[in-house]
Amino acid sequence: MRLIRDLGAWLDRRLQLGTPLKEAAEHRVPRSSASWFYVFGSGALALFVTQIVTGICLALVYVPSAGEAYRSLLVLDAEQPLGWFLRAMHGWGSNFMVALVLVHMVQVFLFGAFKYPRELTWIVGVLLLVVTLGMAFTGQVLRFDQDAYWGLGILTSIAGRVPMVGGQLVQVILGGPIIAGETLTRFFALHVFVIPGLLIGFVGLHLLMVLKLGVNEWPMPGRLVRRETYDAEYARLVEKDGVPFFPVAFRKDLVFSGLLVLAVVACAAIFGPFGPSGEPDPTIIQTVPRPDFFFLWIFSVAALLPPWMETAVLLVGPVVGILALLALPLVSGEGEKSWRRRPVAVLTVILAGVAWGTLTHLGKTAPWSPVMDAWSALPVPEKLLASATPVQRQGGLVFQLKQCRNCHALGDQGGRRGPALDDVATRLTHDQLIRQVLQGGGNMPAYGTNLSPAETTALVAFLETLRPGHVPPARDSSKSVASEAVAPAAGTH
């Protein structure tokens, strides 16, 4: 025991770190900040440390070569003892870390902690969010499978839309004219050296400022922040009703961080690692590329935006979003802190959350993607053909063979790119059906050059049977008098 104390004293005589560390640990924080709402930042830090450890372990086996990376992932999963578990830890740790950074940001936003004098702490925090997302994306690329390959394709297709320099930008991102060897090594260097370096630097700055400026006190409605008076008020508060950070506030941080890491371990052990999906061989095009969870919303945005505004939104949107976050404390650095008196702030969070949740859900179901094998994998429901005439049955065949099912569902099965056709005959008349099939429109390709007149007749005859028995077929009221004359005329297209 004495030996340890002597060794400690010997070290401290030379390092002289003991006193400043003790002061930092025991610096006084407002009692109200020793709260379960104040544990998210330290939780994210704990996850980051875990990520560094598991990341270094993975780098011992992973081969950052386009030709070998995929096989080294398979070795990690199947041959390297516990390799699968470390991959799972790193993957789940990544998801948890992004989530924690976002939750931390929402908490800080709602508690007004970005206001004077903590503006720069928030700005560095926004940079931390950006580099954390950068880690998540580059990490997805290092899991070099089909999703990674085509994800890079999507990234470069967006970059290629940049005016003037798009072409060069694509080459610089890829490190060459195609996604290949030099692309992966670029992303490896980013994921392992550049972004972690930035992350460590920003975390250091962030913590230093938290320490120097003090933890934000619990916001009380009506207690406004003013630049002239805040510092003195905070000093008085900490003096009157402060507690040492260690151990009073630290206890909760410790419990939460422990639970978080345990949760990552549990997810890793139960659900296992993410992917890898198929081999990154671009000649295998039987693939349905999807981004990782936290980028699904961008995938949805790219599907749902009208084409004319797509380039502008994809290129300008992220810049505007990040600039708005960076500018927030400079624009709104004073005044009310409490969420109870900031309805716009609360609504912004709710709106962002609902929009993000909806887009992510849509990204998972991806109703805009055709179901590529529906035409050969899903039969036409039998009951639709039970009382069909031979022509109508032939039409059902045309419907399947012309792959209509890939975009149109019958009986809740099939693509949802276009409308389900279970009741199409109640919506479109005979003439309208023919026109729609031959000319397309409303986001449907025209089949005029690809259907013989006989096929068209059969297909439309089948489509006209698609309605519930109790609903009458669609009727063109303007032509009701001359309907007998019109129907044969339409057949001669």
Add this chain to the structure above:
Amino acid sequence: MSSTGAPTRRGFLLKLGIALNALAAALVAAPIVGYLLSPGRRKRMASALSWVALAETDTFPEGQTRMATYRNPFTRPWDGATADIACWVRRVPGGDFQVFAVNCAHLGCPVRWFAPSGLFLCPCHGGAYYADGSRASGPPPRGLFRYEHKVENGRLWIRAGMMPTLGHVEASLGTSKPEGAPCA
């Protein structure tokens, strides 16, 4: 320290030190920037394209569209399968060819050919193209990217070597092809 501005040996030494380090920093930074941006240099981009033989022309039946693959002309030894690129070859009735990139003009996902319906469909966001590569529906802003091609000694050749994106249609494929849907 000289606060009056009169030149002293120490002041000169400091200035000399700053100047030397600025020079050193510039000499270090310039090659680093050049190294990092080298893939985007016009000269290197221009030399990325070259003629690649796809296959004998009679392996492509008239009126059909088939996938062909080639090894990218610009490779590194560690590229592995990533330098194998696919493309769609359509032999128009009458004998002429059209060669399309598999990359959707929207966001680069690989489009698949559906012969019975005569459409290319994209699995990502549902872009659809007609058999001649023109845009049919969905989010793509134009038709499929087309390779320049030629027939020589009974073989089909394409000018390839660069992933096509909207940023450099001319540069990456030699030609810019029109879009537009055929009249119904």
